[in-house]
Amino acid sequence: MSIALPSGRLLKDTKYFLENVGIKVKEPDSRELISSLNGYTFYFPRVFDVPVYVENGVDLGICGSDIVLERKNEVYVPVDLPFGKCRMSLIVPKGKKITPEKMEGFKIATKYPEITQDFFLERGVKVKILKLNGAVELAAKVGIADAIVDIVDTGNTLRANDLEEVYKIIDISAVLLVNRITQKTKFDFVNDLITKIRKIK
Numbered sequence: 001m002s003i004a005l006p007s008g009r010l011l012k013d014t015k016y017f018l019e020n021v022g023i024k025v026k027e028p029d030s031r032e033l034i035s036s037l038n039g040y041t042f043y044f045p046r047v048f049d050v051p052v053y054v055e056n057g058v059d060l061g062i063c064g065s066d067i068v069l070e071r072k073n074e075v076y077v078p079v080d081l082p083f084g085k086c087r088m089s090l091i092v093p094k095g096k097k098i099t100p101e102k103m104e105g106f107k108i109a110t111k112y113p114e115i116t117q118d119f120f121l122e123r124g125v126k127v128k129i130l131k132l133n134g135a136v137e138l139a140a141k142v143g144i145a146d147a148i149v150d151i152v153d154t155g156n157t158l159r160a161n162d163l164e165e166v167y168k169i170i171d172i173s174a175v176l177l178v179n180r181i182t183q184k185t186k187f188d189f190v191n192d193l194i195t196k197i198r199k200i201k
Contacts, residue, residue, distance in 0.1 A: 001039065001040050001041070001059050001060065001186070001189065002040070002041045002042075002043065002057075002058045002059045002060070003018075003023075003040060003041070003042050003043070003058070003059065003060045003061065003062075004042075004043045004044075004045055004050045004053040004054055004058045004060070004061035004062075004177075005025065005042055005043065005044055005050075005061070005062055006045075006047035006050055006062060006063050006064075007044045007045065007046060007047060008046075008047055010047060010062070010063070010064065010083075010084055010174060011027075011044075013083040013084060013174070014062050014083075014174065015027070017081060017082075017083060017174075017200075018062075020200055021193060021196040021197060021200065022196065023040060024037060024038060025037070025040075025042060026042065027044075028042070028044055033045070043058060047063050047064065047067060048063075048067055048070075048071070050062070050063035050067065050177065051063065051067060051068055051071045051073035051075055051177060052071065052073060054073070054075045054177040054178070054179050055073040055074050055075050055179070055180075057179065058179060059178070059179050059182040059186065060176065060177065060178055060179070060182070060190075060193075061075070061176075061177040062081065062174055062175070062176060062177065063174065063175065063177065064084055064172055064173070064174055064175070065077075065080065065170075065172050065173055065174070065175045066088055066112065066115070066151060066170075066172045068175060068177065069112075069114070069115050069170070070112045070113075070114050070115050071114075072114065074180060075177045075178065075179065075180065076177070076178040076179070076180055076183045077175050077176065077177055077178075078176060078178060078190075078194050079175070079176050079194055079197050079198065080173045080174070080175050081173060081174040081175060081176060081197065082173070082200065083173070083174050084172070084173050084174030085171075085172070085173050086151050086152060086153040086171075086172045086173075087151070087152050087168050087169075087170065087171050087172055088112065088115065088149065088150070088151055088152070088168075088169045088170050088172055089149070089150065089152045089165040089166075089167060089168050089169060090108075090119075090147060090148075090149055090165070090166050090167040090169060091137075091140065091147060091148045091149070091150060091152070091158060091163050091164065091165055091166065092140070092146070092147045092148075092163065092164065092166050093140055093141075093162060093163060093164075094162045094163060094164050097164070097166055098147075098166060099166070099167070100119070100120065100123055100125060100166075100167050101123055101125060103120070103125055103127055103146070103147065104125050104126060104127070105126065105127070105128075106127045106128070106146040106147055107127070107128045107129075107130055107144070107145045107146050107147075108120075108127050108128070108129050108130065108145060108146070108147050108148065108149055109129075109130040109132050109136045109139035109140065109144070109145035109147075109148045109149075110129065110130070110131070110132065110136055110148060110149040110150060111131070111132060111133060111134070111136060111150065112149055112150075113129045113131045115149070115169070115170075116129055116149045117129060119149070119169055130144065130145055136148045136149075136150050137150070137157060137158070137161040137163060138161075140161075140163055141161055141162070141163075147166075148163070149169065151172065152165060176193075176194070176197065178190055
């Protein structure tokens, strides 16, 4: 059984959670990206790539639901996990509160162009999306964007940069991903794992 695990901040919680459902995770040595233990092979790609690995042959994966929504890969997502909780929000400079419906023609900076585009299309609002790879708060601060769409956890980063949420787009959590073929060929294992996860939740 192969599992793609998120490198970065989600890994610690993922490892702890999997051990609670009977899967002991071995982190790779040094710069290696693969490890094996007790019949499991663990892959450690960048978190944004986890759904790609699962769609293309890795049995299972764990990442944030935001990444699944953004990447739109063909994977089975049977259950949310009880960690990695946060939200994706529409954010503007402090004091410039405005509803999404009044953002026609706005420039929106984000790491999530697909989710952002879908959000505004549903409201019939045309915006220009600036795809950035990090520190989207800076785009609003220096004025190259009118607003941003980003993940919010504590809100400390927003406050430090004089920004505020005007609309929560969606709640986010870690999710279990299952390869579509694995879902059928290893049904009993997958079903048993989902049952164990639901008991912990």
